[in-house]
Amino acid sequence: RKETNSTVGRIRSHSTISEDGEGATNGTDVVHGFRTKASTAMLPPVMSKKIDSHPLSWLEFQEDCIMTACKDGHVHTWDRPKEGAGENGHNSSGADNSAI
Structure with a gap:
């Protein structure tokens, strides 16, 4: 890939444009x-x-869990570690994942 020193043409969205509450763009x-x-x-x-024998196609971080999906559509929900987890980082309840 050729390296460019210019950022012209690299704007991927309108994230550089700010709007007021009415939808009009500021100067x-x-x-x-x-x-x-x-x-x-x-x-x-x-x-x-x-986490799966198939390639991972989706990853989402929630407040209480981590969700994953593989290329074949299998979705898994992984519990986040709770306070007081063991030294190895596993949840003390033993349930570290469940399939949806």
Whole structure:
């Protein structure tokens, strides 16, 4: 891929345009610069777990759970760890996932 130094043509949405309460755009736009992948920090994973034999196609974080779906449409709901979880990070109730 060719690296470009310009951000022209890289606006992916109207996120740089602010609106007042009536839907009219304000005269001032806020434009944030583009960061290359090489200049963005990569954080190492805290944990990894194989959740399905099929490729993952969807991931959603809820306040009380994590939901996943595979390419074949299997949806799983994973409970978040509760306070007082064991040293290995597993929930003390033993139920760490359930299929929908």
